Amino acid sequence: MNKNITMRDIALKMGVSSVTVSKALNDKDGVSDELKEKIKLAAWEMGYRINSVAKSMREGLTYNVGVIIPERFTDTTQTFYLRLYQEIAVALQQHNYYGILHILSRQDEAQLNLPRIYHEQKVDGFIMLGQVSKEYIEIIEQIEQPKMFLDFYDEHSDIDAIITDNFYGAYELTNSLIRQGHRDIAYVGNLYSTSSIQDRFLGYYKSLLEHRLELKPQWIVSDRDEQGTFLELELPDPMPSAFVCNCDQVAHLLLQKLQAKGYSVPADCSVVGFDNDIYATLSEPHLTTVEVDIHQMAFTAVQSMIKKIRSPETRFGRVLVQGKIIYRNSVQSLL
Amino acid sequence: MNKNITMRDIALKMGVSSVTVSKALNDKDGVSDELKEKIKLAAWEMGYRINSVAKSMREGLTYNVGVIIPERFTDTTQTFYLRLYQEIAVALQQHNYYGILHILSRQDEAQLNLPRIYHEQKVDGFIMLGQVSKEYIEIIEQIEQPKMFLDFYDEHSDIDAIITDNFYGAYELTNSLIRQGHRDIAYVGNLYSTSSIQDRFLGYYKSLLEHRLELKPQWIVSDRDEQGTFLELELPDPMPSAFVCNCDQVAHLLLQKLQAKGYSVPADCSVVGFDNDIYATLSEPHLTTVEVDIHQMAFTAVQSMIKKIRSPETRFGRVLVQGKIIYRNSVQSLL
DNA sequence: CTGAAAGCGCTTACAG
DNA sequence: CTGAAAGCGCTTACAG
Missing domain, CATH: 3.40.50.2300 (Response regulator)
Known part of the structure; x- marks a missing residue:
């Protein structure tokens, strides 16, 4: 069976240390270009895949962003938030990040329960997608990790918000x-x-x-x-x-x-x-x-979130994303 | 600043070892009920949140399932897969698992590139949602982790599939x-x-x-x-x-x-x-x-996937989920 | 009932 | 240019 290959295995095979392997695969300084290439080739041949969990543990980052959508906004006829989520997932991908979708049940919303991704430290930040109650907003404010509202804002809260204009x-x-x-x-x-x-x-x-x-x-x-x-x-x-x-x-x-x-x-x-x-x-x-502009909203949100993860003090305030009028046939000119 | 609390911090405060804290919080044997309660209380008071990354690293499980949807199936007018994904996310939540959505770009599909969640070992298993080419199916077959097809199957492949009847x-x-x-x-x-x-x-x-x-x-x-x-x-x-x-x-x-x-x-x-x-x-x-029956499909898929993660040899073959005729007004009786 | 030790797989800081 | 050591925060297996 293809037992998972680790940097150690590559190191053993190449007769170097795993430090050197790590440096080579991450294109860091301190390894000759020649050795680097050899190590990369060996890694590829051995079917090496990095263990992101170990990397996360070491770095203290999960590379996940939690997206919370209240269940109320997800019935069959409402697909706006799901499409926005999809765009967010794509945008995150491009930044080597991943989205974890949490549907906030009516019950958890009413009882002011934070999602499990919070309690398990599964994510580096939270995007709250869709308006929740004042009480729930207060709960979110207590989260000490980066967080933002998407498609709504709260006048009393200074949490960053991305909204359509x-x-x-x-x-x-x-x-x-x-x-x-x-x-x-x-x-x-x-x-x-x-x-x-x-x-x-x-x-x-x-x-x-x-x-x-x-x-x-x-x-x-x-x-x-x-x-x-x-x-x-x-x-x-x-x-x-x-x-x-x-x-x-x-x-x-x-x-x-x-x-x-x-x-x-x-x-x-x-x-x-x-x-x-x-x-x-x-x-x-x-x-x-x-x-x-769903695409733009998602990209702006993701970009801001990643900046906030990198430098937690970053503040954006309320970001407006411009919409665009589409003229069709439901209006009669009275002139 | 609320520096992250670890089991070690609780142990120090309670004058016990972190092993005992771990056992207490996980309700394992080997700690008196009295001490267990004290430790749980202290954990709660200190705002302890488990570090799922450390747990994952130790156990060799990410508790994530990757859901791959080809970009082709995600344009504005097609929301079926997104709704299915939403149900999957909810079902996973109930099993203490999380979904990571990967939109497979047309390019990656054509070039037979597996998603990064594969290369980074971000997930314990894969649900391929929506039909891909024969060539891409062959690539998926090489994944040594649990995997299944959802809403399609391939006659030549013996990968488990959940499909509507x-x-x-x-x-x-x-x-x-x-x-x-x-x-x-x-x-x-x-x-x-x-x-x-x-x-x-x-x-x-x-x-x-x-x-x-x-x-x-x-x-x-x-x-x-x-x-x-x-x-x-x-x-x-x-x-x-x-x-x-x-x-x-x-x-x-x-x-x-x-x-x-x-x-x-x-x-x-x-x-x-x-x-x-x-x-x-x-x-x-x-x-x-x-x-x-989107709900049933998602639940069946998640249940099967989790069984496969727990015992990788488990096979289901092709599971049919029954649909239901909804009678409305688009049919005229000719009798 | 309780704890010391080991180890999961990385990466950083430091020594050579 | 290369590597030994340490540590991220858990849990398991074992010893007491």
Whole structure:
């Protein structure tokens, strides 16, 4: 059987010490180039694979990053975080790091239990992907290792956060509606549910303010309860000429509601979304929306995390990743 | 600073040896119950966290399982494998194991490079999630650690595989169409692309055979090239009364094609899919389909993998996980 | 019931 | 340019 080859085995075979083997394989100084090449060749021939556990033990680094996603955000219809996780995994790979995904169960979240990867020192840092409760944030703050929030932030916490630029995304999107003649514009989303829904709302509101348009209370349509469970949408009366939805999935639901009630989109009513996820192109008409740059978010997060692991004092604060408006066919020009 | 607490620190504080601390914290024999409790309390008070790297080094186990997904299967529209990965991560968690996701780039797949988690001995076993080329399978066979295929198998390889019961799923689904009076039934899928498309086809064919229905060549409609890239679907002429699609995504595409050409589904033509993924309920009408039991597949895979890690000689062969037909509105009874 | 010793496979700091 | 020694933090096997 191919018993695992160690540096010692190579050293024995080559008649050198394992120190020399280590130096040669790691391209460190102190070994002649000639010997280095010989050792590398022997290692390759013997099928040597480095034991990362021994390396980790010695260096005090696991080369793993924990990514925590609350179970609440992982049902069948929500794939955004999984795709973000995938990009994170790829980005980590490129830095010789590895991701360990931890799905935070509802129970552990409620009972404020940290994941086992924390208790077992399995990782060098934590990326919290998806908003958790204030109480859970306080628990995370006590972790003395590098940590960051991804796709949300907490105003009271100074933990680094990478977020999509929700505010300007919604602001620009609303501006574009106004440029096309819309004046009665509603917002769909529960303002008390997550910071991103809130920030998108504020971007929408800023656009209204700048154009001196009134924000009518009945034009804020709730879409979910504070736990994130979707509610039946209630159409405002009178109807606006356009809806800014906090996400594509809700825009998709709204579209179905509107069509069921006999409204034609965009002829009778325009709808825009946010995220450019699968719902944007599955909706009929396809949605004008803001594309979150998942790739960029993942890469920024990983890069920052690795910097923090290397120098734990590094602080980034709140990093905004710009989105991009994708124009499709769910908006009617009123001009 | 909270310098990491080790067993040694606890031992020093309690005036015992670190052996005793280890035994106490692991609930091993050889320490009085009284002392055990005292040590556990002290560990808790001191904020002790076990160093899993040291444990791993000592035991020769990483407690990680590598899950390899070819990049080809991870574009925006395909979330099946990511959801399966998520279930795997949860199942592993329950066994005190962790998953490391490796996205196998097209390049590494073509160049037959094994992932770095192999070369660094980062994991105790490998789950290959999604079909790879014959050549790559041969490379995987050379891995001397536990390994298994998930959601595909290779006839020439005796590597354990967990697959959904594609054959009987498609067989039952086709039977149900025939029971509803359909006689002219087409199949949509490239028979040379993956084993699951092939097996679903054969289940469909078995149903035809049993009912003495002819399999007309023009009723096999290709949906993708052998690399998996979707092709424009070509409707057969004459048209069948029903289509059995190899997956929901293709059923969704077919639906759009049919509707664009003026066919009404299911009035003019019935369509069934496979997978019960997001496309099944995003299609209009919602698709009658076979639900792949993702949860069960992941749990079976993880359980088998852990058995194999504990006793490397364990063989499972090909494990079939039963699917379940979900009846919706995309089929018209002709009776 | 308790502990001293050994060892897992590396790498760093130091000596030659 | 090369190597002996030490140590990362555990756990097992053995001795008392």
